[in-house]
Amino acid sequence: MQPGNSGKNMMEQENQDWPVQAEETEINQQPTSDSYQVKLEFFEGPLDLLLFLIRKKKIDINDIPMAVITRDYLDYLEKKDQINLDREAEFLFIASLLIYIKSQMLLPREQETITEDDPRQTLVDRLLEFQKIKVASSLLREKEEVELQRWRRAFLPPLEKPDELELLQVSLFDLAETFFLIMKRKERENLRVIKGKDVSVEEKLREIIDYLGKNGSMDFLDYFSSQDSLEEALVSFFCLLELVKNHLVVAIQEELFQTIRVWLRKDKAPHQVHGPSHE
């Protein structure tokens, strides 16, 4: 949808609103019977297309002639020579839903007296909801348009705050999630007497850096599990956070609950390591 359109006159501007492509680009090729065609790519999704067809035919959304709309819908799909499953699976899903609903309506029912739900109802509810969202979107679009023209000062002298950007890159939420998961595992194993050994963050930092220097990268889950005590494992996790914060390592977790891979940053030499900041 075009920006800045008032939601109120969405219908009057239908021709600009809906992605209509003139055939002008294909002058040299033989003209088709359609004066214009609408390409599937321009629709945000199958519901978008369905809503477009309903409007075009001026159909009451609460009483959709299933046969007509299904045929129209399938016509659009058939314009494609090939089906790109990644994108069009969702379109096909709604197509099968349309056909299913039509078949439900055709089937004779044993007891007509029982007031069955209209098989179209779920679809209608979805369309109505989607329609609302589209209007809400267009209203928000207007607000966005105004706000983008109101400029604010974005820069100020930096406050004394730790830079959290590096952490967010890994997604703090996911990192913490994994941490607690491993903590639980560790707790279960760690029922014996805890050894009276003090682990300092400095030592651990150095150990991790050395390990990374030697091996290139680290599987943090393995490393964490190989620690002797819960305390030591905890300290190693804090060290990881510390290293990420100081931009000394890169930590990447590909998927939730999977291991965190840690690399040394190429631009930082290991000797630059200092102890943890005291915060």
Place this chain on the structure above:
Amino acid sequence: MNDQLKAILEVFIFLSQEPLTINKMKEVLGEVPEEELQASLAALLADFNQENHGIQIVQSGGGYLFTTKPEHDQWVRRWLQIEKKTRLSTAALETLSIIAYHQPITQAEVSAIRGVDSTYSIKNLLQKKLIKIVGRKKAPGNPLVYRTSEKFLEYFGLNSLDDLPKEEEIAKILEEEKQTIS
């Protein structure tokens, strides 16, 4: 005293990196009678929102902030040598609307309403910090639950979620469209 307080508030809004809330003002000012604060703030707003200023104070994202006026947009862009700010894509805006009106909500629920897989849009919105993860749903798979962020309000110039276009407003527009069709 009143004039002085007004000037101090102006300083605070100027210094603040995000919309300045009344609570923050109180926190920094310490003991100031509520009435006096409100009166000074109102006077400050009135001062600034006169025609002859290029800068205005707007209430957005739950607080107050200085912005330029929309009519000077082209001058700002000429100064910064920027063409036009990028807008959200239709897909992102649709996803954001759904989250705004149905929060807290999971990715699967958003996708169901749109009829389109919304993983990418959600990732995009998270990156822009317009939405945030607020936890996990106690449902199979423990899916993440999303809400709109403070930045969302600020981005659209809303003071709170109550400022979102109302259900009745949307219904009215749909009704008008319906009449245009028939």
